[in-house]
Amino acid sequence: MPTYPIAEINLAALKHNFLRVKDCAPNSKVMSVIKADAYGHGDVEVAKALHKSDAFAVARLSEGIQLREAGIDKPIVLLEGIHSKSQCEQAARFELSPVFHYQQQIQWLSESTSLSAPLSFCWLMVETGMHRLGFSPEKINEAIIELKKSENIDGDIGLMSHFANADSEGDERNQQQQAVMSELLADHIGPISMANSAAIMTLPDSHQDWVRPGLMLYGASPFEHKTAQSLDLKPVMQTKAQLISVDQLQEGDQVGYGGDWQANKAMRVGTVNIGYGDGYNRLLSNRAYVSIHHQVVKVLGRVSMDMICIDLSAIEQAKIGDEVVLWGNGNVSVDQVAKQAQTIAYELLCGLNQRVERQYHG
Ligand SMILES: Cc1ncc(COP(=O)(O)O)c(C=O)c1O
Incomplete structure (x- = not known):
């Protein structure tokens, strides 16, 4: 694992x-x-x-x-x-x-x-x-x-x-x-x-x-x-983190620092163990999409140092331990995520730091 x-x-x-x-x-x-x-x-x-x-x-x-x-x-x-x-x-x-x-x-x-x-x-x-x-x-x-x-x-x-x-x-x-x-x-x-x-x-x-x-x-x-x-270029880096919490929100609950995202209905939210301390750009707060169970879901609230929160309302089967792709598969390309962060893929790729282990395949 x-x-x-x-x-x-x-x-x-x-x-x-x-x-x-x-x-x-x-x-x-x-x-x-x-x-x-x-x-x-x-x-x-x-x-x-x-x-x-x-x-x-x-x-x-x-x-x-x-x-x-x-x-x-x-x-x-x-x-x-x-x-x-x-x-x-x-x-x-x-x-x-x-x-x-x-x-x-x-x-x-x-x-x-x-x-x-x-x-x-x-x-x-x-x-x-x-x-x-x-x-x-x-x-x-x-x-x-x-x-x-x-x-x-x-x-x-x-x-x-x-x-x-x-x-x-x-x-x-x-x-x-x-x-x-x-x-x-x-x-x-x-x-x-x-x-x-x-x-x-x-x-x-x-x-x-x-x-x-x-x-x-x-x-x-x-x-x-x-x-x-x-x-005809193939993505080389696939960046992945893991769900470390799944929670039920009530209407009006706020998510993350500053509470600048608020639930307008009862829904499930997940917490994923990656943040700006790993090089996941803080400009992705409230903007980025990630992939879980092959579906694309939104980042809710601000990116914190070690964690982000994501919308799990459409992913009923999501549970602690599930893998979340931040970028690098067909659903979430690094180019798309860069646009969400109002930057370029170069910056996201270079910005991922040594806290994120590189694993080589192929
Ligand atoms: C002098 C020089 N040559 C080549 C490159 C490669 O550029 P690219 O990554 O756009 O292919 C760079 C990248 O910044 C560069 O500074």
Whole structure:
């Protein structure tokens, strides 16, 4: 009997979604994005399951080191790069591939005198319209020349950029970002990478040498108006908790902190052992739906730290110990629940914390 709450991670679904990436971008290498603990799915387990990836990408040095220490030997790209000379040395020691996005990072590399070995693979981030990270197109050639001069690099230098609006289909800003990148390509001989999940599925011209899927690997949709199912993506995480109380309410009874949900009839209510202390977003108060006995029922009142209350008026057979699915099956997709929380699936998936045991299947 599992100790709830749990998040079941379906590795067969993960591999299916990886094949979707390959179908969409058959001529590109795949850099699977497994930052933030693989969007909450467990980075080491995901990296092992996705061993057919050509590389992995994480945000931070510590994430890269953790993967290396767990025996992951594929190239690992640090999307935010290094932030001191000593981080640069560590990146070299663990054979990690930083993305350089500001001048000082290149300087730290050039000035390092005690690297265990030169970096064998690194990237430069080009700012093409998102205005978050990267060298402007005017400055990129200078950065390339400077990197090439460094004795601490001995391998490919790729050019990377990131879409701000790939999830907005037909948005002309995507073409504008691609046009900025295309102008630079004429002068560049190294690999190119632009496409995240949304671009992988809808902007084939952007695929280039490397694609960088994140969300689609985990079976959620980056598009507001397209379901994961319609994109042939399978949910990887199924988050489950358990009924720990079943109670009878009378008309007028209030439920939860603040009493801001009130019964308008006599009815049954259940208490489920998951809350914001597990990463079940408090914005789901009075808004979310969960699945129990294959039926969808509403969350009543505020989400508390360890518990939520749900409407059991239509579920006569519900009893203490029954399993409740918070997201991840056909009835309650993570995309639907994210909308109920007025957020995106990324946040719900990453937000589920270590209090919720991950169990791997498939
Ligand atoms: C630089 C970069 N590339 C790729 C990705 C993957 O994006 P997605 O999860 O939308 O596929 C991310 C995610 O935030 C990112 O920051």
